[in-house]
Structures are given as C-alpha cells and as structure tokens.
Amino acid sequence: MNKINQAKLLFLNREELLKTDNPERRAELEKAEAKLNIAKQKIEEQEQMIAAMEDMKMQPEILKHEQSKLKKIQFELNEAQSEFLQAQAKIEAYAVEQGQELERLRINVKLAESDLELQQSKLQTAINKRQIQEYQAFVEKSKRSQAQNISIQNYDKSKLQYEESIRNKDYQLAQLNISLGNVEDKLANLPVIRSPRNGHIKKIKLWKGVDGKYKNTITIVSNISH
Structure with a gap:
C-alpha cells in the first residue's frame, strides 16, 4: 500500500470517531449540568419560601435559619457551576484536540497527495527525457543509415561507371584492333613498287580514278649524286 492510500485510510478510519464526543466527558458534562439545574431549582424554592x-x-x-440554608444552597450552586464549567472546558478541549488531530490527518493526506504529484511529475519528466533520447537516437540511426545507403549507392554508381568505362575501352580497343586489321589487310593488298635507285619519297600525288580506283604519282629523290 502506498503512502497516500495509507494516509487516506487512516483519515477515514479516524474521521468519524474524531467527529464524535468523548462519552465519558459528555456524561460528566451532563451530570454537572443536572447538578447545576438542581441547585438553581433549590435556590429558587428557598428564595420563594423565605x-x-x-x-x-x-x-x-426561623427566617435567619432559612437564610442560612439559602447561603448553603448558594455555595452548592457555585460548586455546581464550577463543576459544569470545568466539564464544559474539558469537552471543548477534547473537541479542539480532536479537531487538531483531524486537521493533522487531513494535512498528511494533502502531503501524501503532493508527494505523489511530485513523484508523478518526476516520472513524467523521466519518460519525456527518455522519449527525447530515443527519438534523437532514432534520428541519428536514420542519418547513419541514410548516409550508408548514399555511400552504397555512390559506390554502386561508381562501380557501374567504372565497369561501363572498361566496357567502352574494351569496345574501343576491339574496334581499334578491327581497324588495324583492316589497315593491315589493305596494306597487304597494296602493290609493291620498287625504285630503280635508292632514295626517299618526296611527294605522293593522288588522283581519283574510276570505280574507286586511284592513280597515284610518286616522286622519289635519289640518294646518289649525278
């Protein structure tokens, strides 16, 4: 059982009792009141008789004797009044004590409620802080995951570009090899012209012929002096 429930239960158990009079003191007050009323009645009767x-x-x-009895009854009346006032003061003091205890129990309930509210506030603050931390961790994780995905995408893109570049180079190399092969084939089909003298080619003049055939003129400079 928590603190607030204990305080409330104690308050409820004591509340009804604290709101009632003390039976002994109430009986004492009623007895003193009855004694006082009897004394007042005796005074009234004695005064009427005198x-x-x-x-x-x-x-x-005879009058002096009755007046003496009246004084005695008045003394009894004073005693009865004193006893009544004392009994009344006791029951009033008891009521004050009961009221103070009842108020103390109410205060204990309020303190327990305040303490509960404080603990609930601390708990809610801790929950909110935890939620913020979890959210921040989620955001950081999402950022890392996003950065990792971007890195993977960039890597895959670079890899694809590299592979595409390799394929292009391979294709270009293959085309170059084909072109070289064609050139070699053409070179192999070219007629061999032998110069009657040693020298070097100074000029080649090309003429376009018929049906794609060419007629060329080659000028050779001889290395032998005349």
Missing part, C-alpha cells in the same frame, strides 16, 4: 415567610411575619430566628 419570601413567603417574610410575608407571614415569621419569627426572625
């Missing part, structure tokens, strides 16, 4: 005796012109000794 007044009647005075009207009847009773002997002074």
